[in-house]
Amino acid sequence: MAIKGSLKEASLPDVLQLLAMGKKTGCLAVTHRNNFGYIYFDKGKICYASIVNRRDRIGDILVKAGSITQAQLEQAITTQAKHRDKRIGEILVAEGAIKRDSLHEQIRLQIEEAVYFLFTWTQGTFNFEADVAPEEQDFQVAINPESLLLEGARRVDEWSLIEKKIPAFDLVFDADRKKIQEAGVALTREQEMVLNHMDGRRDVAMIMEDSGLGEFDAGKAIYGLVSAGFVQRIGKTRAAEPAVSDTRVDEHRNLGVAFYKTGMLDEAMREFRRVTELRETDASARFYIGLALMRQGKWTDAVEAFKLCVAQPGARASALHNLAYAYERLGRYDDAQAALDEAMRRGGATDPRIQTSLGVVALRAGEVVTADEALQLARPLFGARPPTAAWFHYSALTAALLGDLERALALLTEGIGAHPHAAALYNNLTAVHERRGYHSEALQAAERGVQEDAGVAQLHKNLGDCHYRAARYDDALQCYERAVKLNARLGDDVYLKLGNIRFKRQEREEAVRCWEKALELDPSNAIVRNNLDAVRQVL
Numbered sequence: 001m002a003i004k005g006s007l008k009e010a011s012l013p014d015v016l017q018l019l020a021m022g023k024k025t026g027c028l029a030v031t032h033r034n035n036f037g038y039i040y041f042d043k044g045k046i047c048y049a050s051i052v053n054r055r056d057r058i059g060d061i062l063v064k065a066g067s068i069t070q071a072q073l074e075q076a077i078t079t080q081a082k083h084r085d086k087r088i089g090e091i092l093v094a095e096g097a098i099k100r101d102s103l104h105e106q107i108r109l110q111i112e113e114a115v116y117f118l119f120t121w122t123q124g125t126f127n128f129e130a131d132v133a134p135e136e137q138d139f140q141v142a143i144n145p146e147s148l149l150l151e152g153a154r155r156v157d158e159w160s161l162i163e164k165k166i167p168a169f170d171l172v173f174d175a176d177r178k179k180i181q182e183a184g185v186a187l188t189r190e191q192e193m194v195l196n197h198m199d200g201r202r203d204v205a206m207i208m209e210d211s212g213l214g215e216f217d218a219g220k221a222i223y224g225l226v227s228a229g230f231v232q233r234i235g236k237t238r239a240a241e242p243a244v245s246d247t248r249v250d251e252h253r254n255l256g257v258a259f260y261k262t263g264m265l266d267e268a269m270r271e272f273r274r275v276t277e278l279r280e281t282d283a284s285a286r287f288y289i290g291l292a293l294m295r296q297g298k299w300t301d302a303v304e305a306f307k308l309c310v311a312q313p314g315a316r317a318s319a320l321h322n323l324a325y326a327y328e329r330l331g332r333y334d335d336a337q338a339a340l341d342e343a344m345r346r347g348g349a350t351d352p353r354i355q356t357s358l359g360v361v362a363l364r365a366g367e368v369v370t371a372d373e374a375l376q377l378a379r380p381l382f383g384a385r386p387p388t389a390a391w392f393h394y395s396a397l398t399a400a401l402l403g404d405l406e407r408a409l410a411l412l413t414e415g416i417g418a419h420p421h422a423a424a425l426y427n428n429l430t431a432v433h434e435r436r437g438y439h440s441e442a443l444q445a446a447e448r449g450v451q452e453d454a455g456v457a458q459l460h461k462n463l464g465d466c467h468y469r470a471a472r473y474d475d476a477l478q479c480y481e482r483a484v485k486l487n488a489r490l491g492d493d494v495y496l497k498l499g500n501i502r503f504k505r506q507e508r509e510e511a512v513r514c515w516e517k518a519l520e521l522d523p524s525n526a527i528v529r530n531n532l533d534a535v536r537q538v539l
Helices: 012-021 058-064 070-082 088-094 100-119 145-165 177-183 189-196 204-211 215-227 246-261 265-278 283-295 299-310 317-329 333-348 352-364 368-382 389-401 405-418 423-436 439-452 457-469 473-486 492-504 508-521 526-538
Strands: 003-006 026-032 035-042 045-051 125-130 171-175 231-236
Touching: 003 012, 012 026, 012 035, 012 100, 012 125, 012 145, 035 100, 035 246, 045 100, 045 145, 058 070, 058 088, 058 100, 070 088, 088 100, 100 145, 100 215, 145 215, 171 204, 171 215, 189 204, 189 215, 204 215, 215 231, 246 265, 246 283, 265 283, 283 299, 283 317, 299 317, 317 333, 317 352, 333 352, 352 368, 352 389, 368 389, 389 405, 389 423, 405 423, 423 439, 423 457, 439 457, 457 473, 457 492, 473 492, 492 508, 492 526, 508 526
Parallel strands: none
Antiparallel strands: 003 125, 026 035, 026 125, 035 045, 171 231
């Protein structure tokens, strides 16, 4: 279920209720300007939440909460460097720095705070992607969204008041400590913590960071101090230094990756282009720009993006591989071959995907023998892993084109065993069975392929051919119509048969329309021309 929309049209609490009631599993991405947050669900319950570019690493959180010391964190980081498979929270528990229950409680509080902060966003967009899990988290919770909604609503109401005094996080406040002392009032713990970091230089964002308080608690504390006249706004943080910091670049990069993962491709490219504006030679950002353009089908633009990427220091063979793929989609096979050759020189010689692409490009260029040789060289590079579905697809295709149907059949059987949901393999298997005269097996393969992916036009066409051969014309008609609906330029053959079926059903005008379409796709088709001449004489 795709859930997208604007926070102006549907509030975040309403969206959370919808996902909870539907017992959904996946990731809800929320964005507002340059802010980006995630809420992950597992069967309708919140299991994790985070906000991009907000420091919420568990080690830092625990130090700020006083649960562990900085020395204990540094020791755990040293240990993790020797044991990359262990997470920092697991190491802290093992070293006795913190009890597991305390660790879990702190993580749970941080997740709740992230959700509460997202509740304050009244503008922006949201996008839910099903079956996406958080990456590498020490601990995941199981929180009923309903349990957060009441507290969240209270905080939203209070935040609307807080924003009147603190409209931005780059404001700088200073405290009148003499007035506070003379007033003799009891300050809250949060107000004391805020004052400890309020020095006339730190802005609100820095105070929130340094105090370890969440946005809401810190904002509420500052609001109270401002309302009482104990602190005054004295300005904003000064403009950033001309030199570009790693932090600023990483912020744009992290946002770009977050947008890219949730399919918000224009927003992703905007962030990666900001990275390239700050650091012109950043190969990684240009790589992602190319990927986003390919996903949008903008192959010419993708070529230019990857050409800029591979020209940067440190560009990897994978960038050249993607450049070759973009060239291939444009039919520029010589350029694709050159890009792949350069990828091989830059360390891609042992990459089975690059070697597979060499075979694909050769096949596209009509060099079937060369393609078969390249694909055979790719197989051992996969090692103990089964080759990709693409390798089985093109290897079987080249074998069939070379007339070796037995090898094609063996490859497809093995490929389907390794990739049972790859519709393209069932499509190829259908064609091989047809050529071998095994019509019943061809029908079964085509039907299974359509079950795996009903969006493949060629599968519907092949399934229609199976029915057509068996004189099941009504079934064939339905299959052909689905095929041309998915791809109107699938080929003259499908329109020829559509016309034949329409003619058998006494639908002569429809038959003529189909045959005319076939002739448009292939003006040299003599059978279609004869059919049209014959029917026009009768009409």
